[in-house]
Amino acid sequence: MAVTKPKIEIDVAHSYDSLVVLDHIKFDVYENEFLCLLGPSGCGKTTMANLIGGLLKPSAGSVKLDGEPVNPRKHNISYVFQARSCLPWRTVKDNVKIALEIKGISGLIAEEKIATVLQIVGLKEFENYYPNQISGGMKQRVAIARAFCVESDLLILDEPFGSLDAQTRYVMQMEVLRICEKMKRTVIFITNNIEESVFLADRLIVFSSIPARIIKEIDVQMPKPRSVTHLEFLKLRSSISNLADISQEVAGGLS
Amino acid sequence: MAKAVFAPVEASQIQEMKRRVGKSNQVSKRLKIYAYNLITLGLFLMAWAIIQNTTTSSYFPTIGGVGKAAIELATKGDNHGFSLLQHAWASSLRVLSGFGLALVMGVTLGLLMGLYPSIYENSKVIIEPIRFIPPIAWIPMAMVLLRGFTRYVFIIWVGAFFPIFISVLTSIPRVETILKDSVTVYGGTHWDILRKIVIPSVTPEILAGSRIGLGDSWMCIVAAEMIGGEPIGVGRLILNYADLLNMNAVVVGMVLVGVIGFACNEVVLQIDKRLFRWRSQITL
Numbered sequence: 001m002a003v004t005k006p007k008i009e010i011d012v013a014h015s016y017d018s019l020v021v022l023d024h025i026k027f028d029v030y031e032n033e034f035l036c037l038l039g040p041s042g043c044g045k046t047t048m049a050n051l052i053g054g055l056l057k058p059s060a061g062s063v064k065l066d067g068e069p070v071n072p073r074k075h076n077i078s079y080v081f082q083a084r085s086c087l088p089w090r091t092v093k094d095n096v097k098i099a100l101e102i103k104g105i106s107g108l109i110a111e112e113k114i115a116t117v118l119q120i121v122g123l124k125e126f127e128n129y130y131p132n133q134i135s136g137g138m139k140q141r142v143a144i145a146r147a148f149c150v151e152s153d154l155l156i157l158d159e160p161f162g163s164l165d166a167q168t169r170y171v172m173q174m175e176v177l178r179i180c181e182k183m184k185r186t187v188i189f190i191t192n193n194i195e196e197s198v199f200l201a202d203r204l205i206v207f208s209s210i211p212a213r214i215i216k217e218i219d220v221q222m223p224k225p226r227s228v229t230h231l232e233f234l235k236l237r238s239s240i241s242n243l244a245d246i247s248q249e250v251a252g253g254l255s
Numbered sequence: 256m257a258k259a260v261f262a263p264v265e266a267s268q269i270q271e272m273k274r275r276v277g278k279s280n281q282v283s284k285r286l287k288i289y290a291y292n293l294i295t296l297g298l299f300l301m302a303w304a305i306i307q308n309t310t311t312s313s314y315f316p317t318i319g320g321v322g323k324a325a326i327e328l329a330t331k332g333d334n335h336g337f338s339l340l341q342h343a344w345a346s347s348l349r350v351l352s353g354f355g356l357a358l359v360m361g362v363t364l365g366l367l368m369g370l371y372p373s374i375y376e377n378s379k380v381i382i383e384p385i386r387f388i389p390p391i392a393w394i395p396m397a398m399v400l401l402r403g404f405t406r407y408v409f410i411i412w413v414g415a416f417f418p419i420f421i422s423v424l425t426s427i428p429r430v431e432t433i434l435k436d437s438v439t440v441y442g443g444t445h446w447d448i449l450r451k452i453v454i455p456s457v458t459p460e461i462l463a464g465s466r467i468g469l470g471d472s473w474m475c476i477v478a479a480e481m482i483g484g485e486p487i488g489v490g491r492l493i494l495n496y497a498d499l500l501n502m503n504a505v506v507v508g509m510v511l512v513g514v515i516g517f518a519c520n521e522v523v524l525q526i527d528k529r530l531f532r533w534r535s536q537i538t539l
Contacts, residue, residue, distance in 0.1 A: 131533070143437075
């Protein structure tokens with residue numbers, strides 16, 4: 001493992017005008033790894049995701065994918081946004097299709113890919129509905145389907161399940177694990193939910209509150225699927241919530 | 256009645272509900288609207304009748320007089336020999352040409368300046384003052400410098416261009432970044448963003464601007480035709496009979512403009528409805 005070349009090399013700092021969002025952040029991501037970025041809300045996680053996805057240029061440093069500066073036109077990146085990214089004028093099916101259209105994939109191959117991925121996220125019967133006609137959780141599943149229907153070097157999920165109810169959230173977490181297992185993807189999963197990150201991650205990077213620094217890096221060794229009531233799971237979970245910065249954030253939120 | 260409140264749902268009620276699912280009651284709904292509109296029209300005519308019977312002015316247009324004038328104008332033509340249809344057609348052609356030109360230019364320039372705000376910012380000093388000059392103020396210039404058909408097209412263009420241009424221009428910054436990002440992140444070009452995100456996003460605004468522009472067009476054409484020299488056009492018809500103090504014929508001209516405008520608006524609304532089925536919402 002020690003000699004594996006990293007898939008993604010991140011070494012950045014970022015600020016908006018006078019607001020420093022990311023202090024020096026440096027970490028690598030390896031091929032087929034499921035990496036979780038965990039941090040309190042408003043700590044700059046989405047900024048981090050946009051930097052990795054090549055949607056934003058870092059104020060300093062760079063993000064390299066396969067040794068080259070990240071560029072969505074050159075690399076195949078899939079991205080599930082935190083907010084709703086459905087195009088309201090396209091049906092569920094055509095919303096998934098847009099990613100394929102851009103990549104120049106059409107015809108029968110595209111139809112097949114869309115059908116498969118809609119089946120997986122459970123939206124097959126809703127393929128001809130418009131986003132305004134389906135629930136919030138379903139819209140988020142459309143975005144997930146879109147991200148999974150294209151071949152990608154890197155899959156970024158930015159708090160994808162934030163708007164889902166607990167039950168759907170659990171189902172979707174299992175689905176993501178299953179799909180990643182099957183399709184072998186390098187995943188960066190961003191969340192503010194400790195339990196979720198422990199449930200999903202091969203490796204976990206904990207961010208401080210703004211300006212974000214890395215306060216801890218944890219290799220999660222437990223086999224998947226994990227049980228949220230397993231002793232080891234609970235131990236890890238509480239050790240993360242005891243990290244100074246995160247508990248401060250919670251305390252701050254309560255006062 | 257307390258018993259009724261707690262009554263369980265009958266199986267037959269569920270059957271009935273399921274039978275109704277998927278079958279729209281659009282037709283009966285539309286018929287109802289037509290019926291109510293007929294009643295409203297009846298009430299309006301009644302109010303008109305009351306006023307015409309109580310007024311002392313001999314110039315006041317009467318329902319019967321307007322009807323008679325309409326038939327006469329339609330069949331025999333006006334005092335210059337032009338029929339109602341010819342007037343309506345002449346005005347409509349002018350409006351559609353000017354409006355069409357305004358639509359094409361308004362959308363193109365609106366997109367251009369919306370996407371490159373610096374063009375607008377740096378030419379604001381011309382664009383904004385011109386916007387506030389009423390189209391009617393352009394009529395003298397148009398009369399002196401242009402000939403025939405083109406002078407009307409120009410006036411209508413001035414009137415319809417700005418509502419369309421401004422609505423496109425102001426809607427572009429409101430196109431959601433996340434939608435553009437979701438094209439960019441999959442490797443989309445600027446052209447992809449324009450085609451797949453920006454244009455569909457601003458189409459509702461284009462339609463909304465068009466409806467305003469269309470209304471302004473009819474305002475402009477009547478004014479322009481009243482001042483312009485051509486003997487044909489609804490504005491000219493109205494002015495001709497105003498000079499003769501024949502208010503019945505004047506009202507015929509007014510109603511004509513109203514009805515054509517109403518029809519145009521309905522056409523735009525239908526396009527709007529067809530194009531934007533996605534806006535209809537069911538809360539699930």
